[in-house]
Amino acid sequence: MSDTKAIRIGTAPDSWGVWYPEHPxxxxxxxxxxxxxxxxxxWIELGPYGYLPTDPAQLRDELDARGLKVSAGTVFTGFHKGDEQWQRAWDQAVQVAGLTAAVGGEHIVVIPDMWRSDLDGTAVEPRTLTPEQWDKLAAGQERLGKALLEEYGVKQQFHSHADSHVGTYTEVVRLLDLTDPQYLNLCLDTGHFAYYGGDNLRLIGERPGRIGYLHLKQIDPDYRFEVLKNDIPFADSASRVMVEPPAGEPQFAPIIEAVAALDPEIFAIVEQDMPGVDIDLPLGIATRTHQHIFSCTRAARAN
Structure with a gap:
């Protein structure tokens, strides 16, 4: 019998093109x-709050009928903008963390605001933060992580993101250095981290104690440079730059195996960004991705 450690694999509404609570x-x-x-x-994530039923009893019934479980919900923050951002974040957390915990979820994935609008691609802020803004960002995230843990028993996992202020290797490490691992660790999104040239295995090796959760996705390495060179907004390039595995980078197996060796209770959630996709396409992609993951490594498990 194998003693190989394995982590839990799941998926998310994002892999079906769902970015909004409601969209025709x-x-x-x-x-x-x-x-x-x-x-x-x-395993699944809740996706945008309001997409799945928000009544815990109804959601549990729907999940149970299909043998599904929830790993996490998602909250969006902009703490670098000022103290007034706390109430915005906490209002979301009360809803999202409340529902997540009620159906057995363990984590809240936190995505920072973008410096570029995902609606029209215009720059709404400078691309980099001042030292004062970094301090506000770190303090706000740490306060949120402490409150989530104390009030709802869920852990904050910070998600670096394309077109956000925390995207490159240096920026991710800077946030980790400014925060307490008791209250903030990473949702390491393999695609978003690679989008800016980040080496996932290097980060896992250098900061093993800060990897709390994974999002699995791959990028087209050639098109990624076209996007960056020509300053194409991520929202406009997402469905092309994030490709169906195993056609892109990084390879999943080494990452899954490295994280499984750290902690087999970590989740690895497939998230292939496909906004606006034809609704008949995701099932085939999701099925093939599931087959790829479970065929490329023994460090993956369903439950």
Whole structure:
């Protein structure tokens, strides 16, 4: 019998093109849950709050009927902008963390505000933060992580992101150095980190205690440079730069195995950004991705 450590693999509404609570082109939530089950996954994220049912009893019934479980919810923050951002973040946390904890979820993935609008691609802020803004960002995230843990028993996992102020290797490490690992660790998104040239395995090796969660995605390494050179907004390039595995980078197996060796209770959630996708396409991609992951490594498990 193998003693290989394995981490839990799941998926998310994002892999079905869901970016908003409601949108006429998005897949209905009932069909999403049905297709997650058909594709072979057990674990999911909530996605944008309001997409899945927000009544805990109803959501539990829908999940139980399909043998599904929730790993995390998602909150968006902009603490670098000032103290007034606390209430915005906490209002979301009360809803998202409350629902996540009520259905057994363990984590809150926190995504920072973008410096560029995801609606029209215009720059709404400078691309880099001042030292004072870095301090505000770190203090706000740390306060949020402490409150999430104390009030709801869930852990904050910070998600670096394309077109945000925390995207490069240096920026990610700077945030880690400014925060307490008791209250903030990383949702290491393999695609977003690679988008700015980040080496996922290097970060895992250098900061093993700060890896709390994974998002699995791959990028087209050639098109990534076209995007960066020509300053194309991520929202406009997402569905092309984030490609179906195993066609892109980084390879999943070494990352999954490295993280499994750290902690087999960490989640690895497939998140292939496909905004506006034809709703008939994701099931096939999700199924093939599931098959790829479980065929390329023994360090993956369904439950």
């Amino acid at each position: 082109r998005q897949i209905p939530w009932q069909r999403f849950l049905d297709e997650v089950q058909k594709a072979g996954y057990t």
